[in-house]
Amino acid sequence: MKARVGIYSVGLETYWSQFAGFFERVQFYNKFIAEKMSKMGAEVYNFGVVDSEAKARACGEYFNAQNVDIIFLHCATYATSAAIVPVHKICKAKTILLNLQPCRHVAYETTTTGEWLAHCNACVVPEICNAFNRCGLQYEVISGLLGLPETPKISLTDENTENSPEAIRAWKEIGQWIAAAGAVRTLQNTRFGFLGNTYSGMLDMYSDFTMLTGQLGLHVEVLEMCDLKSCYDTVTDGDVRGMTDKIRDFFRITGDSPSEPLARKPSAEQLEWSAKVAAAQEKLVKKFNLGALVYYYHGAEGTEYETLQKGFIVGFSLLTAAGVPCAGEGDLKTAIAMKICDTLGVGGSFCEIVTTDYDDGTILLGHDGPFHIQIAEGKPILREMGLYHGKRGAGISVEAKVRRGDVTNLGLTQTGDGKLKLIISEGVSTDGKIMTIGNTQTPVRFPTDPDTYMETWFAEAPTHHFAMSVGKNAALFEKVAKLLDVQYIVLS
Structure with a gap:
């Protein structure tokens, strides 16, 4: 707007x-x-x-x-x-x-x-x-x-x-x-869909919907898996063909991973399944007029809902690229950070700290969930995962990295007194190596050494997820914080 x-x-x-x-x-x-x-x-x-x-x-x-x-x-x-x-x-x-x-x-x-x-x-x-x-x-x-x-x-x-x-x-x-x-x-006019629940036990991600509405002015629309299933039941063969074409335009279909036996070339059946679920996800967003979406679901093994969630990642990546940021594991606060980034035209990809390369002086940042395709280095790769680590089920996942150059991480956390706080940090995405395990990963070099950077970041009591944007955006995000009247800190 x-x-x-x-x-x-x-x-x-x-x-x-x-x-x-x-x-x-x-x-x-x-x-x-x-x-x-x-x-x-x-x-x-x-x-x-x-x-x-x-x-x-x-x-x-x-x-x-x-x-x-x-x-x-x-x-x-x-x-x-x-x-x-x-x-x-x-x-x-x-x-x-x-x-x-x-x-x-x-x-x-x-x-x-x-x-x-x-x-x-x-x-x-x-x-x-x-x-x-x-x-x-x-x-x-x-x-x-x-x-x-x-x-x-x-x-x-x-x-x-x-x-x-x-x-x-x-x-x-x-x-x-x-x-x-x-x-x-x-942001204040965005309807955030909350599909399913928050990953059980992740205390950093739990938030009070009323608190978020009160401090940011947004709306949270609580959705059930049956809402998605009702959309899924209306998907036509034409919808699937159209979504399959879109998937092939946006992604690169490769062979098996050279290192991870669990990451294989997507089968025709899995591609069709992901396309059908993606079409349902698109219908869900239109039905409820959503501007962002948060999701996580684990059901009893073998149920129709548990099967449906196996196809989430591709469709939610496409939605993220289309201006409807989607955050996994029920992380509403990071979805808000992603929406801020996306509205400003600087991306906003779902990330966490993956591992550190001390020889290269970089920290690998990424996730196994949806990726913001618009800020990718080349075409993202699709791999069929034998399992989603730490979660139920298996399906197609995205392997990609954010393009080289300046990046700015935006984390939204909550303090002990219930106040929201933005954590802002600039760095540089490098051409360093990433793992070929079907996850999104980006090597980032910060102004300080990795250990100093991480200790500085951790000292602000962040959640373990954040949004990665492209460009030097600290001054821009600082202004957003001031307009929202929320606490913020820019790490140097």
Whole structure:
């Protein structure tokens, strides 16, 4: 979902009659910011210029009516804080102060008072910060250059700063806030299916559905295996053929594993079975309008439900690639982390620590469950497993690794006082070796040695699963945490 962004610019009403064209100049800057935010994929609600307490109240009501996720307060020139605070006492959305100067420096020899006032953006920022702090209002500040592509006629100095590093950096951060706000809106409007139960005994993964709804705003739809079975019973031969074609497009079918006797070339029967189950899984997601899904089931051996769950991994990997992240073992918290990553377009593959290569200085991260195909290094491989280790049954599994380059792990854990916490960690996926045992695995090198890294990670009391994303996303995930108002830590 798109972020709903509120934007307004501030100024001192007295200035407009004192300096001809100044109000229109502020409007020009305001419109430029709003249009650029729209091009970043946001739904922008621009109130315009606020220069009095009455307009501030009207602005706050306007933003409430538009249900904005975030407010950008453009510090266009000096303004009194009394003409700003009411906006944010009325509308409680997260506020970002934009301290964006139009020029690199004023034209010292020719600058007038009106010209200077158009470039004194930072003058008002301390007053706003002080007033916000004393009024219990949270805020962030972005400083830099406005980034205009051309100089307005009224200006006495060069305002073409579009390619200046200070403008590029500021707009990158603005873009991150907009993306984070969109991810939070999506999360709060996502229906998470919970199929089956949590793997028995995994105390780190147990969570209170009400607590998750209360802290994140999402919805958990509790599903039964009979819901999936009813969808399975409607699968047609055409559905199976279509899903089989999709499987062959997304995956590589190879021979037996050279090392693991349990990992063999998938048989035609198993491929057809996985395709039929995948078609049922797709129908289940559509029937319940799910944006993510958590699953785990173990039933009495030989029952129809126990047989059905043997075909889960392929279909849930396809759904994950299609924007419906699926987490195994009933791990709802990691599914949430995966959904955040996926909404931001950076993947989010289900992982845990597998083993360490001390000679290579890397930690192998992965799982035996669904994989985010969109961030794979090459085509993922399908292998027919003689058994699912630690679980009941056997079936087709995915062998793959995340593509080489920067990665960021995002873990969602729960503290002893029942509060959620994001754990964020950047590293680099390497071209190191992986095992050919039908599991997903990615060798990752972190800024510190493996032992130091693991001890630092463990000290934050994580769950044993997390989501792996591609790119350097710590700053982005940090903004998501702030918008969700949950605890977070970035490991260095």
